Structure formats: C-alpha cells, structure tokens
Amino acid sequence: MTRLHTILAATDLSAAARLACERAVRLASACDARLELQHVVNTGALDSLRLLFASQPDDLQQRLLDEAREELRSLLAELHDGLSGSANLHLGIGNVVNEITLQADALDADLLVLGAHGSSLVRDLIVGSTTERVLRRTGRPLLVVRRPAPRGYRQVLIPVDFSARSLKAIEVARRLAPKAALVLLHTFEVPFEGRLRHAGVSEQELAALRASAQREGETRMAELIARAGLPAAALHSLVLYGDPSVQILEHERLQGSELIVIGKRGQNSLEDLLLGSVTKHILSQAQSDVLVI
Structure with a gap:
C-alpha cells in the first residue's frame, strides 16, 4: 500500500x-x-x-x-x-x-x-x-x-458499489486512517419496484426479488473484501435495502462515523458529467468529514 x-x-x-x-x-x-x-x-x-x-x-x-x-x-x-x-x-x-x-x-x-x-x-x-x-x-x-481534528479518524464509512472506484476508496481510506475501523456499506433497490407493484407483481414476488438482490450483494461484498486484501478483524460490512443517501446518512448518525469515503461519480453517463447525485447529497447533508474519490 x-x-x-x-x-x-x-x-x-x-x-x-x-x-x-x-x-x-x-x-x-x-x-x-x-x-x-x-x-x-x-x-x-x-x-x-x-x-x-x-x-x-x-x-x-x-x-x-x-x-x-x-x-x-x-x-x-x-x-x-x-x-x-x-x-x-x-x-x-x-x-x-x-x-x-x-x-x-x-x-x-x-x-x-x-x-x-x-x-x-x-x-x-x-x-x-x-x-x-x-x-x-x-x-x-x-x-x-467539517469537524475539529483532535485525533486521527477512528471509524470510517465507505459506501461501495463493487466497481474499481470502491477498491480505490478502500485503498485511500487505509492510507489516511490506517488504524481506523472500516465499515463497508452497500445499498440496493429493486429496479422499477414501484412500476412492478403497479403492474400487479405481488408483494411476495417483490420480497423474493429483494432477497435475491441481498444474496447477490453479500456475495459481491465478500469478493470485494478478498480483492482488497482486508483483514476481517479490521472491518464490518453491511448490505442493506433502501435509498443509498438515506442509508448512508442514517448509518453515519447511528454509528458516529467520523469520515465518509465516497466515489465522485454515479453509475450512469449523465451523472458522470456531474457529481453523482448521491455524492452531492452526502456532501451537503453529512455531519462528518467527507473524502471524495
């Protein structure tokens, strides 16, 4: 490193x-x-x-x-x-x-x-x-x-999407805060869930889709941790259903994260022209310091 x-x-x-x-x-x-x-x-x-x-x-x-x-x-x-x-x-x-x-x-x-x-x-x-x-x-x-710096960062929250940006975010976070506890957070939603419900897809079928996305997210999280070469004792990983911005800010509030490390861009071509919408929201609403990769 x-x-x-x-x-x-x-x-x-x-x-x-x-x-x-x-x-x-x-x-x-x-x-x-x-x-x-x-x-x-x-x-x-x-x-x-x-x-x-x-x-x-x-x-x-x-x-x-x-x-x-x-x-x-x-x-x-x-x-x-x-x-x-x-x-x-x-x-x-x-x-x-x-x-x-x-x-x-x-x-x-x-x-x-x-x-x-x-x-x-x-x-x-x-x-x-x-x-x-x-x-x-x-x-x-x-x-x-945003915050005073009486000590080094002790807990770092890293939202991940399993892309190359996620690996980069983990690498930079470890360079900045080598002794901090890392929390890797992946959030997911079922695409077009509202439209599917309106089209008559049952809640049971939607729940099965969410469960499948949860399993896929957990599998990819394990692969990301292995690729990053992270020791299990130095991190905690979460795969949660819901809006990314809401989940990131809620975890920050509940766990007292001192630093959020987040990718600069979104996952579509329009957001690549700007700052990703989630990144902009976190920058404006987070209480902790934010490192943008």
Missing part, C-alpha cells in the same frame, strides 16, 4: 477553513507527508474592491498580497506544533478554482483538503460552489473537512 507523499490544503484564512488546515497538519504528520498550504486572492474580489475606490492606491494589490502572506505565515506558525515534517506556502492571484487545481497538478498532490464552509473559498456545498467546481475539475482525492 503506497503512502501519501504530498497534501495540499487550500484556505481562505477564515476560522472555518482553519479546521481543514488542522486536519491536513494531522494527516501530514501521521502519514509522513509534505504539507503544502495555499491561499488564492480572487481576481474578481480585487476588481470589485477597486470599484469602491474613487482614487485607487497604486500599491493596493501589493498591500493586500503582503497582508495575506503574513496571515498565511501566522497560520502556519500556529499549526507548527502539530507538524512533524516540512511545509511550503503558496500565495497567488487568480481564479480560485483554476489556481487550486493547477497547484495540485504542479505538486502532483496525493490529497486536496478544503473546508466545508468559508467566507469565500468554500461558502456552501451547492451547485456552483468552489468545492463542487474543484471536484468537477480534479481527478485527485479531495477531503472536505
């Missing part, structure tokens, strides 16, 4: 985004990875600010950059006690989404870390937000942080 080498945490220097930086520091230390800390001054915000000045100071942009640089240095100094290795700072001007994805590519970052809320970098997890736009643009794992 390969380790993490480079973690890029992007921050807007807000209090909420600080949680993401703290988690990035903890992960970098635990994984012996290099930490890269980035702040982007949005050109759109700069242009709006210039409009407010009747007579714009010649050095306005430079003054703002210098102030941001000092804030970034202060943040790193405050976080330094939790960091066992080195860290680099990156300050730039431009489109926030472009700058984050370009920096991640330039560094060949193994992991991107963003806050779930912030004053401008990550405002809300809705269509058009910075987080979602970064997720659309990057093929790299992205960790969305």
Whole structure:
C-alpha cells in the first residue's frame, strides 16, 4: 500500500477553513507527508474592491498580497506544533478554482483538503460552489473537512458499489486512517419496484426479488473484501435495502462515523458529467468529514 507523499490544503484564512488546515497538519504528520498550504486572492474580489475606490492606491494589490502572506505565515506558525515534517506556502492571484487545481497538478498532490464552509473559498456545498467546481475539475482525492481534528479518524464509512472506484476508496481510506475501523456499506433497490407493484407483481414476488438482490450483494461484498486484501478483524460490512443517501446518512448518525469515503461519480453517463447525485447529497447533508474519490 503506497503512502501519501504530498497534501495540499487550500484556505481562505477564515476560522472555518482553519479546521481543514488542522486536519491536513494531522494527516501530514501521521502519514509522513509534505504539507503544502495555499491561499488564492480572487481576481474578481480585487476588481470589485477597486470599484469602491474613487482614487485607487497604486500599491493596493501589493498591500493586500503582503497582508495575506503574513496571515498565511501566522497560520502556519500556529499549526507548527502539530507538524512533524516540512511545509511550503503558496500565495497567488487568480481564479480560485483554476489556481487550486493547477497547484495540485504542479505538486502532483496525493490529497486536496478544503473546508466545508468559508467566507469565500468554500461558502456552501451547492451547485456552483468552489468545492463542487474543484471536484468537477480534479481527478485527485479531495477531503472536505467539517469537524475539529483532535485525533486521527477512528471509524470510517465507505459506501461501495463493487466497481474499481470502491477498491480505490478502500485503498485511500487505509492510507489516511490506517488504524481506523472500516465499515463497508452497500445499498440496493429493486429496479422499477414501484412500476412492478403497479403492474400487479405481488408483494411476495417483490420480497423474493429483494432477497435475491441481498444474496447477490453479500456475495459481491465478500469478493470485494478478498480483492482488497482486508483483514476481517479490521472491518464490518453491511448490505442493506433502501435509498443509498438515506442509508448512508442514517448509518453515519447511528454509528458516529467520523469520515465518509465516497466515489465522485454515479453509475450512469449523465451523472458522470456531474457529481453523482448521491455524492452531492452526502456532501451537503453529512455531519462528518467527507473524502471524495
């Protein structure tokens, strides 16, 4: 199992985004990875600010950059006690989404870390937000942080669909949280169940279809665990009937999962053009941190 080498945490220097930086520091230390800390001054915000000045100071942009640089240095100094290795700072001007994805590519970052809320970098997890736009643009794992990071993750929930994405999700989860208990969750529904019922298919026949899907899911779960090379003592697996979003969030609530690791895309071509609908729902509703693969 390969380790993490480079973690890029992007921050807007807000209090909420600080949680993401703290988690990035903890992960970098635990994984012996290099930490890269980035702040982007949005050109759109700069242009709006210039409009407010009747007579714009010649050095306005430079003054703002210098102030941001000092804030970034202060943040790193405050976080330094939790960091066992080195860290680099990156300050730039431009489109926030472009700058984050370009920096991640330039560094060949193994992991991107963003806050779930912030004053401008990550405002809300809705269509058009910075987080979602970064997720659309990057093929790299992205960790969305909501919770404080007093310790490493102890329980990780991984929804699986038995595709190659599921194996990748398990691999990355083990790299981020090697000591955590893993819960693999597969949910299933009978296709067109409502239409079948309307067409006269009996409840007994529908129950038999659900039982068959349950057995198939359990068989494929066992195959996935074997392919992933997971020790039985380190995980718990569930195959449940019902809506995926509902089951994932219900399990998170009942079991106190600290991290959900979920695939970026859905299973059809339309969802492949966007974020999968289940992934978007989990991002907006989960209480825990969410790692999108």
